[in-house]
Amino acid sequence: MRAKDLIVLIGVIGIVLMMVLPLPIWLLDVLLIVNISIALLIILVGMNTQDALEFSIFPSLLLITTLFRLALNVSTTRNILAHADAGSVVKTFGSFVAQGNIVVGFVVFLILVLVQFIVITKGSERVAEVAARFTLDAMPGKQMSIDADLNAGLINEQQAKERREKISREADFYGAMDGASKFVKGDAIAGIIILIINILGGLIIGMSMKGMSISEAGEIYSILTIGDGLVSQIPALLISTAAGLIVTRATSDGNLAYDLTNQIFSYPKLLYIVSGTIAILGIFTPIHWYIAIPIAVLLAFAAYKMQEKQVRKQVEEEQKEEEQQIEEVRSPESVISLLQVDPIEFEFGYGLIPLADTQQGGDLLDRIILIRRQCALELGIVVPVIRIRDNIQLKPNEYVIKIKGNMVARGELLLNHYLAMSPGYDDDSIHGIDTVEPAFGLPAIWIDENTKERAELSGYTVVDPPSVVATHLTEVVKKHAYELIGRQETRALIENVKESYPALVDDIIPSVLSVGDIQKVLSKLLKEKISVRDLVTILETLADYGSYTKDPDILTEYVRQALSRQITQQYVATGDTLRVITVGPTLEKKLAESVQQSDQGTYLALDPTSSQIIYQRLSEQVNNLLQSGQQPIVLTSPTIRMYLRQLLDRTMQDIPVLSYSELEPSVEIQSMGVVNL
Known part of the structure; x- marks a missing residue:
């Protein structure tokens, strides 16, 4: 047997013997100090654990410390009643706390007992009970999650085994804490009973056996009883507080002090408000200013230092992020990201940044959402996300539209002007900068705000710059829609149809036609600006004729004939x-x-x-x-x-x-x- 195991066994046996054998006064003083030390150690360990399982021995330790404390109560009670003396520790606690007033000592003792019994112990017991119940209820779901991660290859067999063991240990721990909290509750009740026994027993023994007067016996035994109660209840309060901390702590990356400083004190602006409130209380209320003002100044200084630390931390994070980006650029793998080509890009010069900046009133992003909705209704396809970025290589008022990395359209805007298109005859009173409407290539002029109303009265079509861009972008998307629909987009459209028409999709794919064959037909239709929104009719036609020919041109002709009503209404x-x-x-x-x-x-x-x-x-x-x-x-x-x-x-x-x-x-x-x- 190892020495540590032998020490623990001797300690438990010694606790039992303390209840039977009388202890010398000096040894009792030492054990009382040890009891306080153990309680302080337990609460400090509880505050520094990041996970409850790091202190999994706590339920058993709670039983041992409770038994040790009760054994000390028995020994001190024996000495109080037999010798009217329980050592310097008990006497010091009793006389120091009571300050010569027995009533004050009793009140302090009762407050400690009530705080432990009603507030801390009761709350810890309830939290442990709920945690145990929830942990047991969540076990099947956690086990299934582990199995899913294992099947997906996210973890290996050893990691899965460790996670299962942790879940089992959590359930055992919270179940044990649910029962162990009853020890603390019983200890508080025992403290009250021992207090009553010591006082009544002391009065009887002092007056009947030691010939003391009632006042002398009351003073001596009351001080000793109060001291004994405080010496036992203060460690009990610390340990019950540690129990509450452990069962209420969630899994975290740090200990209690770390979480407090990073969560509670992470809002310096709120500390300024608290500081101002305390200062107002000190100035405008009977509270003395020399008490409130220093506290307010201290809070304000703390808020200032916290704010300074946050700014410094943000700068460090930005520098670290820049360094990571530089490292990524230097790494060989970074070249792969350059191979990605966006389906649609909208680039503009720095002079057109207000179009996309919402803080400057730009609504380009909202207009793009409407463009995608409009194309879905008119063309029947989901337009890919349109990438928007500024480009310093362009002219300040210039923009370009790219499809798969290649420029397909460009234009220029004057943000503080309006584009006016002639109704077929020119008004000599309307002056502006000659230009060409980018979407349809019509002659137009840029006019200022003062000329806008006169141009509208003269029959000109007047459009603001955001609308010019939106119209141009919409026409470009419609014109090049056939390039934007690939096999992946086609499969997404087919899956959407399959939700309502599974038999149709199963009948055509893959036995009759492949996704690639259908994609070619849809692309040819979109190239001639024929909407593919009625995908059910298109698939029905392809299912009918796909078994006779795989030629996409011929299949497209059959589909066009099936869409005769749609084509007729279009023109x-x-x-x-x-x-x-x-x-x-x-x-x-x-x-x-x-x-x-x-x-x-x-x-x-x-x-x-x-x-x-x-x-x-x-x-x-x-x-x-x-x-x-x-x-x-x-x-x-x-x-x-x-x-x-x-x-x-x-x-x-x-x-x-x-x-x-x-x-x-x-x-x-x-x-x-x-x-x-």
Whole structure:
């Protein structure tokens, strides 16, 4: 047996013997001082633990210290009643606290007992009971969390075993604390009973056996009884306080002192308020100013030092963060982050920072949220997050829009001006800076605040700079939407449909078409500004024809025909006539004869001379419609629509090309020109 084990065994046996054998006065004084020392050590250890399990022996220690204290009570009671003397420690506590007044001593003793019994012990008992219950209730969930982390590979088997053991130890600890708190409660009750026994027994023995008067016996035995009660109750109060600290402490990165200084004293501005309040109390109330003012000054000084420390800590953290960023840049792995390309970027010069700064009234972020909602409703896709950043390499009032890292549009703004677009005739009284509207390329002028109202009365369309940017960004997103929808975005759209139409999705993917095949069809539709919001109809059509062909161009044509009502409403207002440019029979025949077949599908192989003639004659018809203020639309047969679209992609990408099968039968069509070879 080790020496430490032998000492503990001898100590427990000695505690039991103390209740039976009389102790000499000098040894009793030593043991009383040891009792106080043990109590102080326990409360200090309890204050410095970061986790309750660091002091897991506390429930057993609580029983031993309670037994030790009761054994000392028995020994001191024996000496008080037998010899009217319990040593210098008991006498000193009794005479010093009572200060020659027995009533004061009794009141102080009763207050200590009541504080321990009603306040600390009762609260600690309740907290331990609730903690034990909650710990047991939470065990299954914690075990499942450990198993989930183990299955996910976040922890290994050894770490899982350690966590399970910790959960089991927590349950055992709080269960033991629930029972051990009863020891402290019983100790407080025993202290009151021993007090009564000592006084009554002392009066009887003093008067009947030692021939003392009632006043002499009352004085001697009362002082000794009070001293005995204080010597035992003060350590008991310290240990019960330690029990309350341990069961009420949550797991933390520091001890009690660390948490107090970092949590309570982390708000220096509140200390200034407290300091001011104390100063007002000292000046305007009967409280003496020389008591309140020094305390107020001390609090204010403490707040100042705390605020200074916080500023210094913030600077150190910023420096540390900068150093970490520098280290990350120097590390080889930092190059990987440079490979990331944002889908959409909006960069602007420093002069346009107020557009995005909410503190300066900028609402660009809110407008971008509305743009994404608008594109979701009109196009049926989720526009990726638009990255906004300033760029000192740009002109102060310049901005650029990038798609996947490449610039696709740019423009310039004058923040304190308005963009005015002419209604078709110019007003000589409206003066400004000539420019071009960035979204549609229309001629416009920048006017100041004083000219705005006069321009609106003259029929000009007047727009503020944020609206100009929002419109331009919206048009760019719509124009390049087909580039923003990849396989990942397509899968997200399909998963959304699957929640309501699981049979449809399961029927088409992956047995009929892959996600990549569907993505190609959606991209072709968006390229011609056809909304894919009705994804159910699109998938239904692909499910019907996907088993016959995998050619995305042909599948797109089938989908367009299925979306005829949507396409008709997109280009024709209710009750209106669709004015179009029709493709003549000679041109249709030429295009049909130029279609070639390959392993990758069909394509249009047209000679350069014929292509140039088609471009020239179609441009004449388009210009005629534009001059009359109408939208040019080309109408052709379903068999050659996609080939004509391929032909016009480079020069007339914005001109819609429709087929007869994509229009509702009820639509009245008026031909404004015919294109022939």
